[in-house]
Amino acid sequence: MRFSQKGVYMFVEFSYKPLLEDYNKDKTLKLSTIVKLLENAGNTHSDRAGDGVLDAVKSQKVWVLTDWKVKMMEFASYGQQIKVITWSQTVNQIFNVARDFEIYADNKLIGQATTRW
Numbered sequence: 001m002r003f004s005q006k007g008v009y010m011f012v013e014f015s016y017k018p019l020l021e022d023y024n025k026d027k028t029l030k031l032s033t034i035v036k037l038l039e040n041a042g043n044t045h046s047d048r049a050g051d052g053v054l055d056a057v058k059s060q061k062v063w064v065l066t067d068w069k070v071k072m073m074e075f076a077s078y079g080q081q082i083k084v085i086t087w088s089q090t091v092n093q094i095f096n097v098a099r100d101f102e103i104y105a106d107n108k109l110i111g112q113a114t115t116r117w
Contacts, residue, residue, distance in 0.1 A: 007014050010051075010088075015081065015084075016082045018078075021067070028076065028077060028079055029077075034070065034072070034111065038070070038113055040084075040099060042115065044086075065117045067116040067117055070112060071113070072103075072111040073111060074105075078112060082104065082105055084101055084102070085104070086101045088102065088104075098114055100112070
C-alpha cells in the first residue's frame, strides 16, 4: 500500500513480458495489448481487494466499465519489460468510480490511463 495526502490506497503492480504477437510491424507494442494489460491489472487489483470478476456469481454484483482514457507518451519497443501500476480513486459517488494506471517500460513511465466504472 502507498499513502497519499488524501488517504491510503492499495496499489497493485502487474508485470508482463510481451509476446511476439503483442507487437506491431515497427516493433512497438500494439494498443490492443496495452488495453489488455490495463484490464488484467485492474482484474488483479479487484481480486486482491476481494471483489474479483469471478466472484460476481457469488456476490451477484458486477462492475461495468463505462469509459477509458489512455495517454501514451511513447510505445514500448520489442524486448522491453512492461509493468502496470493501478489503484482506485476515492469513491465519492456510487456509479462513478475511477481507477488510475501508470504504464512503464523498463521502469520508465510511458503512459497513463483512467477508467470509469
